[in-house]
Amino acid sequence: MGVGWRLGVTAVALTVLTFGQLHDTNDYFPLGSLSQYATPRDMDGTVRSVYMLADTTGGDQVRVPLNPGGVGVGRADIESQLDRIVADPSLLQGIADAWSELHPEADPYVRLYVMRDTFQLEDGLQQGTPTTEELTTWEVRR
């Protein structure tokens, strides 16, 4: 049995995993940082929550299902690419196309909105109702 390569591979993997943590990067996936919920949050800070709305051809305004059963791309994907999307809202065309391809029976989207709710905390307690902003919008090309 090859002991050398086994221990060698183990050492390399543990080293990469260690640097993944110290550099705090997901880029070394699957040996990247285990940073789920690692960001500290301020007891007097704000809590932001991003979501998407859509106007449909049927005239309704609906929440875009950011999950595998909806448009495929998840909410966390949108949040981590938020700067890119705000800089270039035409990326949202992909969301509208994915919706139409995955749900051909449903009303297509005609306009998409990237929205953000912000809750204010004080001593960890939520103050009042959230403020809502529209971060960007995109008129869907047909």
Add this chain to the structure above:
Amino acid sequence: MSRLSDTAHAVVGWWLRPVPLARVAVLRVGIYLFLLYDIFALTNDVVPMAHAPEFYQPTWIGRTLPLPEPSVPLAQTLQIVIVVGALVAATGLLPRVAGWIVAVAYFQWMVFSQGYGYVSHDHLALMVAVTVLPTIGPARFTERDSSEAAGWAFRCIQVATIATYFASAVVKWVRSGSPAAWANGAVFIWALIRRGSDLFRWTTDYPWLLIIAQWGLITIEFLSPVVLWLKGKALYLAVVTFIGFHLMTYLALGIHFLATVICWLAFLPLERLVPLTQRALSGLRRRPPVQTAAS
């Protein structure tokens, strides 16, 4: 000098401590069948996300290796390869060939799944398991022998499972400056406001309760490597504690970490399931089907 070689000996012995081959056979069933659940229920975003390729931003592996771009036909092909390969590998037939085919296809699947900006953190141990299982070779359910090759593979899965917790505590420290800064903060409140279930949403009215919970979590995460040396009841208690934590986060936030939970199997004496299953099967065979009406 001899003390140094003693230490090296002990370290090598720890990484290669033999594991029964029957345990390998049972774990293989668990891991390979879980992969099917994974690609159809957990990382089932690969096929739908292939409809929005403009969002594909692969991690280092995806940019460095000459891997293909995501597409619907490729994603569906990977699905078929993983299903067939995992079913064959779960039976123990062609453990190396089927195992490596599954490993390559599953890695490509995961590079796609995690290539859209957000990278989830529950698949470390499972990806290690899929990589090391094919190195063990043949292992039958009824085998009485142990092997060092199996020992190394199991140790890798165990260490990856534990690293999922320990490393997450390290990153909390790195990001927050100190463990206390993280534990005294509003992380659980933040998580519950964003995606808390009705069952747990009330806890946001009691920040002190959530701070205690945060201290509890970061403590067991830092202590998690101890589990690698636990035996018997203490080990079982530790396994129940960590799985209980995942059950809580599932009920509170809808986050279950099942891909990590399945890897806790590598800590358990799975070979004991073999005689139990044999007895249950022979019992079924001996007993004739129950007559439904008096005849």
